[in-house]
Amino acid sequence: MKLPEEFLNKMRALLGESEYVEFIDSYKLPRYYGFRVNTLKCSVEDFKKITPFKIEKVEWTKDGFYYDEGISPGKHPFYHAGLYYIQEPSAMLPGAVLGARPGEKVLDLCAAPGGKTVQIAADLKGEGLLVSNDISSDRVKALVKNIELCGIKNAVVTNDTPEKLATVFKGYFDRILVDAPCSGEGMFRKDEDAAKSWMNYKCEKCSNMQRDILESVDEMLKNGGTIVYSTCTFSPEEDEKMIVEFMEKHPYYIIEEIPKVGGIDSGRPEWGDGSEEIRKMARLWPHKLKGEGHFVAKLRKVKDSIEGDVLIDTSWTENKPAELVTFEEQNLNINLTGYFSIKGKNLYNLPCEIPKLNGIKVAKFGWYIGEIDHGKLDPSHSMAIALRRDNFKRSIDFDSLSREIISYLKGETLMIEGEKGITAICVDGFVTGLAKQTGDMLKNQYPKGWRKMS
Secondary structure, rough: OOHHHHHHHHHHHHHHHHHHHHHHHHHHHOOOOEEOOOOOOOOHHHHHHHHHOOEOOOOOOOOEEEEEEOOOOOOOOHHOOEEEEOOOOHHHHHHHHHHHOOOOOOOOOOOOOOHHHHHHHHHOOOOOEEEEEEOOOOHHHHHHHHHHHHOOOOOOOOOHHHHHHHOOOOOEEEEEEEOOOOOOOHHOOOOOOHHHHHHHHOOOHHHHHHHHHHHHHHHHHHEEEEEEEEEEOOOOHOOOOHHHHHHOOOOOEEEEOOOOOOOOOOOOOOHOOOOOHHHOOOEEEOOOOOOOOOEEEEEEEEEOOOOOOOEEOOOOEEEOHHHHHHHHHHHHHHOOOOOEEEEOOOEEEOOOOOOOOOOOEEEEEEEEEEEEEEOEEOOOHHHOOOOOOOHHHOOEEEEOHHHHHHHHOOOOOOOOOOOEEEEEEEOOOOOEEEEEEEOOOEOOOOOOOOOOOO
């Protein structure tokens, strides 16, 4: 791998000759591959019983695993059922450190493509509110898809700047994850293009963005709330020094300890202000553990002041549309609860009230239930995949190796007889989507843009 000469000189000066040699030697080794079990759909214990892959635990998560190169878990039907999210192992640490709890209000500020959002949602267990934001309109599309694939019911997806979000979420969030845009030095082994583009995204440019982002984060965090700040770079200017600078300007934060397991190293005091508190931060080095480069800091806000008020969006109501009631009676064994809102013809659901989002670009308003048209509810794939098999009156289950499940994922009609009506199509007991049973065939309703082509 060809690494930028300026980067090499920088790392030699930072690490010293002995550690620098170990660091550079790590680039001769293959990268590590991983995924996290989506516990919204399947427990880790149950997944271990059915997994077709050889896996090894990632020590800094409760649900992360390594898998061998060449396995291609993204092509397995379990992926299409949302049972796991493919993620680089080091990138699993920030979400684990955040420690979201059911019922909390959480912001994933730089969220696309969605790995950390899925991790946070699993910890929230469908309770509270998760706002997932990304400033890129292209990347936010992948974020929405991954949220739907993983069956997340309590997420609102926004596509706006941190400054704009701070105008409506002042003092609102219990926890905020900032996986900040950075120079990406820690991803060089995983992605050679990151090394090639490094000269265009060096730390000076990124530091200015990070500084502005943290100012908005402070405005949106409750007193007593938690920030987890992470980057995938080795640059002290974007890591230890950035946190030191932020805390000097906002002295009402304290650094919290991140457990050092599985080869995780401490933050380096000499790269900050010399304080031993910096050792509570975490650095993940490719020559010290099974993963790529990452930096993580956890801060708690201890400011004693009046928090900001937010305006609640009263268009959300606990009154359920008649079309949904009819759909439930005909097709489900459960009754959906929470707050409902109709945007145009589209019906959305959330477990709690949310602030008014006036002026904010919204890419996903919540759990998309379906379209209401001519007095009927046409259920969405997002609704279906978030439910369990036993939630449906009609379902059919296929083995993960069966011809039928592959045909279904390709969008093909299945010539199978059954009771007429909406039917959940499952793989080894897990819902992958819907079909309409006509009596002698299952008309495929798997989304066209999601279909498995090979």
